[in-house]
Each structure stands twice: as structure tokens, then as C-alpha cells.
Amino acid sequence: MITIALLLVSTAPIYAQGDAKNGEKLFKANCTACHALDKQLVGPALGGVVARLKADQNLDTDWIHKWVKNNKELRASGDKYANEVFEKFNKTEMQLFPNLQDKDIDDILEYTTNPPPPEPDPVATPVDGAAAGASGEDSSTSKIILVSLLAIAGLLIALMFKIGQLVKLQQSEELTAANARNAKSFAQIYEKYSVVGKIILGALAVFAFYGFWNWLMWIGVYKGYKPEQPIYFSHNIHAGVNKIDCQLCHSSAKYGKVSEIPSMNVCMNCHKMIPEYKGKYLEPGKDRDFYTGEIKKIYEATGWDEASQSYTGKTKPVQWTRIHNMPDFVYFNHAQHVVAGEQAIISSHNKKNPDNKIDVVCKACHGKIDTMNVVQMANDFTMGWCIECHRTTEVDMTNGYNQAYFSGLHDKLKKQYPSSNGKITVSAIGGMECGKCHY
Ligand code: HEC
Ligand code: HEC
Ligand code: HEC
Ligand code: HEC
Ligand code: HEC
Ligand code: HEC
Structure with missing residues (x-):
């Protein structure tokens, strides 16, 4: 019983x-x-x-x-x-x-x-992506530049003051006792310290050159670039809070060279049924009406009439601002990284960043997009960045793609690159060859 x-x-x-x-x-x-x-x-x-x-x-x-x-x-x-x-x-x-x-x-x-x-409410931890990591480095570089500029300015003012004194000395008929002492001591000081002075000036010149070089190197680097978009589309709300898969919208990342911004039809698949924002998550300073207003822009763009639940035919294309954009002479292929390189990239990233593990390959390059309300560039996307990853990421010789292309090559590569302890990185399969990335 x-x-x-x-x-x-x-x-x-x-x-x-x-x-x-x-x-x-x-x-x-x-x-x-x-x-x-x-x-x-x-x-x-x-x-x-x-x-x-x-x-x-x-x-x-x-x-x-x-x-x-x-x-x-x-x-x-x-x-x-x-x-x-x-x-x-x-x-x-x-x-x-x-x-x-x-x-x-x-x-x-x-x-x-x-x-x-x-799970705990996502509202409790609104994070804005890569912002923290991105700004740290920049601010220390600009501090160094600021200090060196201040030092140069100080030196110039001191020099002007001294020169002014010398000019005055030349013009005055008589050297007063005090000025005579002054001039003499200046000459003495100059003699005594000219070597030190030259060293200081030399150091400053090197410093200035270094700053100039850095500035040159930063041209074309847009890490942190975060433009305003015609519709306030939040990845945090879509990919984070609502856990929508990246590839549902960026479906061509897997198959094509480019990954593409989704067309308005993709938005309408969902937003025909979601005319307003009712979510719990709110960014500081924004209310539900704001988000709802942004959803209505999709209807305006596609010519969707809510009352009659039909398209009017009057469309107004949305011009998204492209954020990532390699120069024309660079060849980058998403499929190569998202399909062939997926496991290699994820496991290598997680080994290098045990405190910041990723589950989706996209995040290795684009950062935690699913926590960003506004997309920003999470890396600097320079040649050095590509090379650094190719140099340090071991390829997965067991996946179908590589097995087919490199069968038999494995042992030869191991012999050819003995210093890598038998590890085969992307560089060993051609990831450093200029022609692989440049047309
Ligand atoms: C519901 C559709 C949707 C989902 C899901 C989505 N995205 Fe997006 N994504 C967009 C739209 C729309 C844009 C263009 C507007 C913008 O930049 O915010 C965009 C822009 C981007 C960009 C910048 C493109 C450029 O201009 O260079 C990247 C990178 C990106 N998404 C990566 C991801 C990743 C990674 C995920 C998964 C974590 C993801 N997206 C999930 C719709 C989506
Ligand atoms: C591409 C979008 C999409 C995906 C992915 C999807 N569904 Fe559906 N599902 C729908 C739609 C839309 C309906 C409503 C009926 C229709 O329009 O066909 C529905 C209806 C249903 C229903 C009927 C529910 C009811 O209340 O009558 C069930 C059960 C269901 N889905 C289960 C699932 C399961 C389980 C999965 C995952 C294995 C899944 N669906 C994946 C779009 C989807
Ligand atoms: C797979 C379904 C899906 C797709 C596809 C989708 N959305 Fe959404 N969208 C949602 C959900 C879910 C919400 C949150 C609704 C809520 O919580 O009430 C949302 C909210 C929004 C909001 C208000 C919050 C914010 O992000 O500012 C906007 C604007 C929006 N979507 C625009 C778009 C655009 C533009 C596209 C196409 C590029 C798109 N959506 C594609 C499901 C989708
Ligand atoms: C190995 C690094 C890497 C990985 C992994 C990666 N991307 Fe990209 N992504 C890039 C680069 C580099 C660009 C710029 C490409 C260009 O301008 O030709 C880019 C551009 C984009 C764009 C802008 C449109 C375009 O195609 O130029 C979107 C959207 C995007 N990526 C989404 C994704 C999604 C979604 C994933 C995961 C499925 C992903 N990316 C994985 C490096 C990567
Ligand atoms: C996060 C690490 C990572 C970054 C960043 C990265 N790659 Fe790769 N790349 C890989 C991996 C892993 C492979 C090997 C994929 C495989 O197993 O075939 C690869 C392969 C390639 C190949 C094919 C090499 C060959 O011999 O077949 C090219 C071309 C390439 N990447 C270009 C680029 C460019 C251009 C960039 C920068 C815009 C870049 N990659 C950034 C990880 C990366
Ligand atoms: C893994 C991919 C990759 C390989 C291998 C590679 N490059 Fe590049 N290279 C790039 C990318 C990406 C850029 C664009 C960087 C940017 O826009 O900031 C670039 C830019 C350049 C530029 C223009 C520099 C500038 O500041 O505009 C030159 C020149 C160049 N590469 C030469 C070479 C040579 C020579 C080799 C062979 C030794 C080589 N690259 C190998 C990815 C690569």
C-alpha cells in the first residue's frame, strides 16, 4: 500500500x-x-x-x-x-x-x-563585450605619449626663457654684476651638462619617433569600432538573452567566403509574430517602447502593414554600416575557419584563455558578440593578428577536410618542423605564405 x-x-x-x-x-x-x-x-x-x-x-x-x-x-x-x-x-x-x-x-x-x-536572470549581469579589454592598452600608450609631450613642452619653455635672458644680456650696455654672474654660470652649466643635455634630447627624439611609428602602425586599425546602425539591433537580446544561434542569421558563414548581414526577410520570419518588445531585459536608459519602436522600423523597411497583415509593396531598404572590412587585396574565407578550423580554433582558444572559454567558434575572432548590445570590433584584424593565430594554432589533422588534403604529408611535416615537437600549426600547412592571404 x-x-x-x-x-x-x-x-x-x-x-x-x-x-x-x-x-x-x-x-x-x-x-x-x-x-x-x-x-x-x-x-x-x-x-x-x-x-x-x-x-x-x-x-x-x-x-x-x-x-x-x-x-x-x-x-x-x-x-x-x-x-x-x-x-x-x-x-x-x-x-x-x-x-x-x-x-x-x-x-x-x-x-x-x-x-x-x-538560470540566473541575465539582467543581473549586463556586460558590454570587449570594451574592457580593448581600452586598457590604448590608454597606457596614450599616457606615455602625453607624458613625453609634456616633457618636451617643459624643456622648450625652459630653453625660451634662457634664450630670452641671453638676448637681453646682449642688448644691455652694461652687465650688471648679477647678470654677469648669471651669464657666466649659464655658460658653465652648459659646458658641464651639454653631454647630459644631448643624451636627454636624443632620448626624447627616440621617444617621439617611437610614438610616430606607433601612430603609423595604428592607421587602419579599428579595434573597438562601433558605429550607429539604422535599426538598433541588439545581439545581446537576440543571441544572448534569447539564445538565437549565430548561423540562423549569418547562415552563409558556414558555406561562403563572406558571412553577410541577414536580409529583412530573415527578420520578418520572427517579427511578423513579434510586433513589440516584452522582454525582461532592459538596457539602462532604454524602455520597452524604445525597442518596440525599433521593431516597427522592420515593418517600415519591408512594407508590412500590421492592420491587414500583408505587404503593401512599399519597401525602404536598410543600409547597415559594415563594421569589419578587409582591404581588397586580402583573401579571407569564413568557411575555412568556421568549418575546417572550427575544433582547432575552439580548443586552442580555450587552452590559451582558461578563464574565458568559448563554445562558438565565431567568438574566437569576434569576441563575445552575444553580450554586446552594439557590435564592436573585438580584435584589431591586422595581418599580425592573423599570423599570430596561425603560428600558435595546431591544426586538427584528423578532420575530414585536412585528412583528404594532407594525408601522407603529416610525417613529412613533422620532420620538416622538428622544433614544433610534432605539433602541426596552421603555419606549417601554408598559413604564412603571402599568396594564401593576398591575391
Ligand atoms: C537575429 C539575427 C542575428 C543573430 C542571431 C546574430 N546576428 Fe550578427 N548581425 C545581425 C545584424 C542585423 C547585423 C548588422 C547590424 C549590427 O552590426 O548590429 C549583425 C552584425 C554582425 C557582425 C558585424 C558585421 C560587420 O558589419 O562587420 C558580426 C561580426 C556578427 N553579427 C556576428 C554574430 C555572431 C558571432 C553571432 C552569434 C553569437 C550573431 N552575429 C548572431 C543579425 C544577427
Ligand atoms: C524554423 C522554426 C522552427 C523550429 C526550428 C522548430 N519549430 Fe516547432 N513550430 C514552428 C512553428 C512556426 C510552429 C507553428 C505551426 C506552423 O506554423 O507550422 C511550430 C509548432 C510546433 C509544435 C506544435 C505546438 C502546438 O502548440 O501546437 C511542436 C510540438 C513543435 N513545434 C515542436 C518543435 C520541436 C520539438 C522543435 C525542435 C526539435 C521545433 N519545434 C523546432 C517553428 C519551428
Ligand atoms: C529567430 C527569431 C528572430 C529573428 C530572426 C530576429 N529577431 Fe528580433 N527579436 C526576437 C526576439 C525573441 C526579440 C525579443 C522580444 C521580446 O523579448 O519581447 C527580438 C527583439 C528585437 C528588437 C528589440 C530589441 C533590440 O534588439 O533592439 C529589435 C529592434 C529586433 N528584434 C530587430 C530585428 C532585426 C532587424 C532582425 C533581422 C536582422 C531580427 N530582429 C531578427 C527574435 C528574432
Ligand atoms: C578566424 C577568425 C574569424 C572567425 C572564426 C569568424 N569570423 Fe567573421 N569575420 C572575420 C574577418 C577577418 C572578417 C572580415 C572579412 C572581410 O572583410 O572580408 C569577418 C566578417 C564577418 C561579418 C561581416 C560580413 C562579412 O562577411 O564580411 C560577419 C557578419 C561575421 N564575420 C560573422 C561571423 C560569424 C557568425 C561567425 C561564426 C559562425 C564568424 N564570423 C567567425 C573573422 C572571423
Ligand atoms: C583564431 C585563429 C585564427 C585567426 C585569427 C585567423 N586564422 Fe586563418 N586559419 C586558422 C586555422 C585553424 C586554419 C586551418 C584550418 C584547417 O584546418 O584547414 C586557418 C587557415 C587559413 C587559411 C588557409 C591556409 C591553407 O594553407 O590552406 C587562410 C588563407 C587563412 N587562414 C587566412 C586568414 C586571414 C586572412 C586571417 C586574418 C584576417 C586569418 N586567417 C585569421 C586560424 C585562424
Ligand atoms: C594569414 C594571412 C596573411 C599572410 C600569410 C600574409 N598577410 Fe599580408 N596582410 C594580411 C592582412 C589581413 C592585411 C591587412 C591588414 C590591415 O588591413 O590592417 C595584410 C596587409 C599587408 C600589406 C599592406 C600593409 C598595410 O599596412 O597596408 C602588405 C604589404 C602585406 N600584407 C604583405 C605581405 C607579405 C609580403 C606576406 C608574406 C610574407 C604577407 N603579407 C602574408 C594577411 C596576411
Whole structure:
């Protein structure tokens, strides 16, 4: 009797067939682009979806399995609710997941039914990306320059004063006793200290040259560059708070040479259904009306009329300001880094920065974009920066791409670069050759 009661209590959750931990992982990887547990995004909120569909539609998990694997097929079969919900969401196509196993879907449903307690509120730690790291170095360099300029100015004033005295001496008919002493002592001082003076002047000249050189080297470096954009689009709110995957918007990063800013259609996939900002997160000095106003700009740009839920045909293209932009003579390919180099870059970054680990390859170069409200350049994107990483990142000789290209070469490379202790860095596979990066 007691055991039965205990059993009943412990199985009290409506649905307990899966592993919520694994479910959470799968949900984040496959579903968060369009679903949240507690609010509608592109698709409906999925918290408690099993109970809801059972209560409202008398559908069981079998139906959900079919829907998740291939909702298109389910609709085509004439299923009533599948077609209803599709209509309700303006015929937005949900992605098909033919590769998810029944067990995976059960795990996801376990997670949507019994999610673990939420993580601490992101509002508590609003960070603005790379700002801290970026400014430190600059301010110490400018301090050095400031001090040296002050020193030079001081020396010039002292010299003018002395010269002024000398000129006065020449013009006066008689040297007063005091002035005579003064002139004599100046001559003596000059003789005594001329060597020291020359050394000081020499040092200052070297200093000034160093400053000039540094200034030259900084031309074309825009680390921290952070322009204002026509729509206030926050990566923190999208990629951070709402955990939208980078590649949902920058999908060509994986396949193409460039990574591209998403078109307005991509925004509308979600914002047809999200006409206003209701999030908890607010930046200091901004309110929900501000964000909502920015969302309306998407409608203005695409000619979307909210009242009639249709496009008017009057569009107004948005001109995003390009932030990262290599000179034309440089060849940079995202796919090479995001696909072939992904594991090598992530593990090398995490080894070098144990306190600042990354999970997404993009962050190795672009910094923690998912914490930035306004994108800024997190690195200086110079030739030295590319080379430094190629010199120190071990390539993953086991990935398919490299295996195909470099099979048999591995041992030869090891012999050729004995100083690297058998480690093969990007430089060994051609990452230092001028022609690889320059047309
Ligand atoms: C590309 C966007 C997208 C992705 C990714 C996505 N969905 Fe959906 N989902 C939708 C939309 C939109 C709907 C509403 C129906 C429609 O328009 O087809 C929906 C509906 C559903 C429904 C029906 C819910 C209800 O209340 O009727 C379930 C269940 C569901 N999705 C589960 C999932 C799961 C599980 C995943 C991840 C494995 C997932 N979806 C990934 C867009 C998406
Ligand atoms: C919801 C869509 C969306 C998501 C998700 C998203 N981005 Fe963006 N991204 C944009 C838009 C729009 C811009 C242009 C406006 C701007 O600069 O803020 C942009 C700009 C950028 C830029 C600057 C491009 C330039 O002009 O040089 C980088 C770098 C970038 N994103 C990286 C990322 C990374 C890394 C992630 C994932 C952590 C990510 N983005 C997630 C939409 C998105
Ligand atoms: C995958 C879904 C998705 C896509 C794609 C998407 N957004 Fe959003 N957007 C959201 C969500 C979720 C919010 C937060 C809504 C809330 O919390 O009430 C949001 C909020 C916003 C806001 C208000 C907050 C802020 O960032 O200033 C703006 C503006 C915005 N989106 C612009 C865009 C633009 C421009 C694009 C296309 C480049 C875009 N969104 C693409 C889901 C999306
Ligand atoms: C190895 C460093 C590196 C990695 C990793 C990387 N990027 Fe980039 N990214 C760059 C460089 C360099 C540029 C400038 C390219 C140019 O101007 O031709 C750039 C430019 C961009 C741009 C501006 C548009 C363009 O294509 O020029 C976006 C958006 C962007 N990256 C997004 C991403 C996303 C999303 C990821 C992860 C999927 C990513 N990047 C991974 C180095 C990197
Ligand atoms: C965070 C580290 C990192 C940075 C920064 C970086 N790269 Fe790379 N790069 C790699 C890795 C890792 C590979 C090797 C990928 C592979 O396994 O094939 C690579 C490969 C390459 C290759 C192909 C080399 C070959 O022999 O096939 C080129 C070209 C290249 N990078 C250009 C650039 C340029 C241009 C920049 C600067 C704008 C840059 N990279 C910045 C890590 C980086
Ligand atoms: C890993 C990629 C990479 C390799 C290898 C490389 N470069 Fe570059 N180089 C760059 C990038 C990126 C820039 C642009 C830097 C900028 O815009 O600040 C550049 C800029 C230059 C410039 C113009 C400098 C300036 O300030 O405008 C010259 C000249 C140059 N490289 C010559 C070479 C030579 C010679 C080699 C071979 C020894 C070489 N590069 C190898 C990536 C590379």
C-alpha cells in the first residue's frame, strides 16, 4: 500500500519517460531558434505542450513525434490539428527533423514538461563585450605619449626663457654684476651638462619617433569600432538573452567566403509574430517602447502593414554600416575557419584563455558578440593578428577536410618542423605564405 502511494507520488509529473538533461541540450540545439518554453517566438511556447495538446486536442505524444519528424507529411496526410496550427501561425514552415529518434523527442518533451530551474536572470549581469579589454592598452600608450609631450613642452619653455635672458644680456650696455654672474654660470652649466643635455634630447627624439611609428602602425586599425546602425539591433537580446544561434542569421558563414548581414526577410520570419518588445531585459536608459519602436522600423523597411497583415509593396531598404572590412587585396574565407578550423580554433582558444572559454567558434575572432548590445570590433584584424593565430594554432589533422588534403604529408611535416615537437600549426600547412592571404 505504502509503496504504491510512494510510486504514485514519485511519478506524479504527467510525463516522465525521458532524460530532461539530454532534452535540454537537444532543445537548445534544434528548437530555440523558433521556440521558447514560456513565450511565443516564431512558433508557440512549448512549456507543458504535452499536457496542453492532450487537454485541448486530445492528441498524444505519438502525434508530436510525427509532427516533429515531418510536420509537412503530417499536414499532407490531412491531419486536422496539424493544418489548423499551421494556418494559425500564418503558414510559417517549421523545420523538419527526420534525424531525431523517438528517444530524442521523448527527452525534449521531458524537458518541456519538467524543465530544470532557470538560470540566473541575465539582467543581473549586463556586460558590454570587449570594451574592457580593448581600452586598457590604448590608454597606457596614450599616457606615455602625453607624458613625453609634456616633457618636451617643459624643456622648450625652459630653453625660451634662457634664450630670452641671453638676448637681453646682449642688448644691455652694461652687465650688471648679477647678470654677469648669471651669464657666466649659464655658460658653465652648459659646458658641464651639454653631454647630459644631448643624451636627454636624443632620448626624447627616440621617444617621439617611437610614438610616430606607433601612430603609423595604428592607421587602419579599428579595434573597438562601433558605429550607429539604422535599426538598433541588439545581439545581446537576440543571441544572448534569447539564445538565437549565430548561423540562423549569418547562415552563409558556414558555406561562403563572406558571412553577410541577414536580409529583412530573415527578420520578418520572427517579427511578423513579434510586433513589440516584452522582454525582461532592459538596457539602462532604454524602455520597452524604445525597442518596440525599433521593431516597427522592420515593418517600415519591408512594407508590412500590421492592420491587414500583408505587404503593401512599399519597401525602404536598410543600409547597415559594415563594421569589419578587409582591404581588397586580402583573401579571407569564413568557411575555412568556421568549418575546417572550427575544433582547432575552439580548443586552442580555450587552452590559451582558461578563464574565458568559448563554445562558438565565431567568438574566437569576434569576441563575445552575444553580450554586446552594439557590435564592436573585438580584435584589431591586422595581418599580425592573423599570423599570430596561425603560428600558435595546431591544426586538427584528423578532420575530414585536412585528412583528404594532407594525408601522407603529416610525417613529412613533422620532420620538416622538428622544433614544433610534432605539433602541426596552421603555419606549417601554408598559413604564412603571402599568396594564401593576398591575391
Ligand atoms: C524554423 C522554426 C522552427 C523550429 C526550428 C522548430 N519549430 Fe516547432 N513550430 C514552428 C512553428 C512556426 C510552429 C507553428 C505551426 C506552423 O506554423 O507550422 C511550430 C509548432 C510546433 C509544435 C506544435 C505546438 C502546438 O502548440 O501546437 C511542436 C510540438 C513543435 N513545434 C515542436 C518543435 C520541436 C520539438 C522543435 C525542435 C526539435 C521545433 N519545434 C523546432 C517553428 C519551428
Ligand atoms: C537575429 C539575427 C542575428 C543573430 C542571431 C546574430 N546576428 Fe550578427 N548581425 C545581425 C545584424 C542585423 C547585423 C548588422 C547590424 C549590427 O552590426 O548590429 C549583425 C552584425 C554582425 C557582425 C558585424 C558585421 C560587420 O558589419 O562587420 C558580426 C561580426 C556578427 N553579427 C556576428 C554574430 C555572431 C558571432 C553571432 C552569434 C553569437 C550573431 N552575429 C548572431 C543579425 C544577427
Ligand atoms: C529567430 C527569431 C528572430 C529573428 C530572426 C530576429 N529577431 Fe528580433 N527579436 C526576437 C526576439 C525573441 C526579440 C525579443 C522580444 C521580446 O523579448 O519581447 C527580438 C527583439 C528585437 C528588437 C528589440 C530589441 C533590440 O534588439 O533592439 C529589435 C529592434 C529586433 N528584434 C530587430 C530585428 C532585426 C532587424 C532582425 C533581422 C536582422 C531580427 N530582429 C531578427 C527574435 C528574432
Ligand atoms: C578566424 C577568425 C574569424 C572567425 C572564426 C569568424 N569570423 Fe567573421 N569575420 C572575420 C574577418 C577577418 C572578417 C572580415 C572579412 C572581410 O572583410 O572580408 C569577418 C566578417 C564577418 C561579418 C561581416 C560580413 C562579412 O562577411 O564580411 C560577419 C557578419 C561575421 N564575420 C560573422 C561571423 C560569424 C557568425 C561567425 C561564426 C559562425 C564568424 N564570423 C567567425 C573573422 C572571423
Ligand atoms: C583564431 C585563429 C585564427 C585567426 C585569427 C585567423 N586564422 Fe586563418 N586559419 C586558422 C586555422 C585553424 C586554419 C586551418 C584550418 C584547417 O584546418 O584547414 C586557418 C587557415 C587559413 C587559411 C588557409 C591556409 C591553407 O594553407 O590552406 C587562410 C588563407 C587563412 N587562414 C587566412 C586568414 C586571414 C586572412 C586571417 C586574418 C584576417 C586569418 N586567417 C585569421 C586560424 C585562424
Ligand atoms: C594569414 C594571412 C596573411 C599572410 C600569410 C600574409 N598577410 Fe599580408 N596582410 C594580411 C592582412 C589581413 C592585411 C591587412 C591588414 C590591415 O588591413 O590592417 C595584410 C596587409 C599587408 C600589406 C599592406 C600593409 C598595410 O599596412 O597596408 C602588405 C604589404 C602585406 N600584407 C604583405 C605581405 C607579405 C609580403 C606576406 C608574406 C610574407 C604577407 N603579407 C602574408 C594577411 C596576411
